Amino acid sequence: MKNTLLKRFFRYVKMDTQSQEGVTDQFPSTEKQKKLARILVQELKEVGCKDAVMDTYGYVMATCKSNVSNKARGAIPVIGFLAHMDTSPDVSGKNVKPMVHKNYQGGDIPLLGDSTQIITVKDNPELKKYLGKDIITSDGTTLLGADDKAGIAEIITMLQYLQEHPEVKHGDLKIGFTPDEEIGRGTEHFDLKKFKADYAYTVDGGKAGEVENETFNASLAEISVRGKNIHPGYAQGKLVNSIKIISDIIHKMQNLSAPETTEKRKGYLHPYQLQGGVEKSTVKILLRDFEPKGIKKKTDQLKKICASLQKKYPRAKINCTIKEQYQNMHVILDKEPRVTEYALQAVEQSGLKPKLQYVRGGTDGARLSYKGLLTPNLFTGGMNFHSKTEWIPLPAMEKAVETLVNLVKIWGERK
């Protein structure tokens, strides 16, 4: 199993599937993601998911049929497993040369293709857990792509295990591989009705043993300022410069919590896009907080700023719209505690210490949970995602497969 898992993982990371920000005329954002999708359809068929298909958007879906009697099957919830096929636009994923550092003996790991890229023990204390084990990295010139090809490899290896071990009883399982997750669009065309799972898990997390059940509450604010443009030579008393007003608004945010000044469970306001001219300027701002109260507070703060500036500049027109993007997954997952509980039990049964974790960001699972499909996130074992020093221990990948098998078993037994 270990060898097929490794081979499978290498096969996927060697394919460039980088997604691209800002593409509006096609989905997925890059055609090359479909190349991997086609191969995955084939491999899913080989491990027993006969109905595996890719749709026009590049989503791969498949069913692994239940192996219990029709009567028993009805009582077992349909469980979905999801992973994404694209890699981050931040770092090249072309010509990835994955390598195994066999029998790791401690110390820093220099990457052969770029002498400036070193995986240090100081920044990666997790390394100490893997003395004598095999560690996988890129050659340092690209990312590795364990995010999330490790998740894909682990899911398919779990299916292969189930195929070879019919004594493991399970209900219907749904598999979904998604494109464009890294640009925040992984669920955009995801057909929940076709997927038809009762509950699901994304396999897209980090450290071995972690189950992520919390994300930010997220809102997006768009503030626009309309000024008045007059030829500057004749502008006295007439011109209203929206650039100056919008910078005043941003200046007022200076003392509020920001991503660069917060960590752990603290939320923030984050202006991330600014466009402007004398006549009209707009700024987009992310609002993030783990607590509903916190997001409410940030919404109010922003509205207050806009109101006071409108007072200060009565001849400008300030418009502030704030839209909810997604909720903390935790609030929604609480509706069915078994989903998280069984995941923790599955981790424990594989001999790891389960740990609940929160994500300072959104996940596809958060968006799906918000749409009604409860979807916490399970670990892949990978570390340093989106960087050239990305690494993953092979034993952590094996534990991920074991955890998935245990989880399927638990749902099959306890219903």
Ligand SMILES: [Zn+2]
């Ligand atoms: Zn990912």
